[in-house]
Amino acid sequence: MNIQSRIEEKLLSHFDPAYLEVVNESHQHNVPTGSETHFKVVLVSPSFSGERLINRHRAVNAVLRDELADHIHALALHTYTDSEWRGLYGGAPDSPDCLGGLKRKAS
Template identity: 85%
Template sequence: MNIQNTIEEKLLTHFQPAYLEVINESHQHNVPAGAETHFKVVLVCPSFNGERLINRHRAVNAVLKDELANHIHALALHTYTDSEWQGLYGGAPDSPACLGGLKRKVS
């Protein structure tokens, strides 16, 4: 299993998040092709309610302690409560209005 999948699995199991995105940003750094050393995690979790940002980050770091000690060079954490996430990004964006495709009149 690769590091990205391990991160995803551990965070899903431990936090049961409303939203999780793990992005391998290693290609943006001076590392060999295919490296898994730099990650960004976006984690939206109900258990973060009432928790300070530092405590959220500590909780994630505790779950990923082995990966941080042995594999990950950099980990950017973006941790949110459900209400923070909704306030920042709302729900899923609406799809654009359909212009009718082939049924549209051509002038």
């Protein structure tokens, strides 16, 4: 299992998130192609309610302790409660309208 999948699995099982996005940003850094060393995590969870930002980050870091010790060089965390997320973004963004795909007529 790759590092990104392990991060997703651990965060899903521990935080029961309303929204989770794990982005491998390693390609933006001076690392070999295919590296998994730099990640951004957007995590929306009811478990963050009443918690200060530092405590949210500590909780995520604790869950990802092994990955941080052995694999991850940088981890950007964006942690929100459900109400914070809705206030900022109105929830998860909608998917774009379908342009027809295979049903679209050839020009």
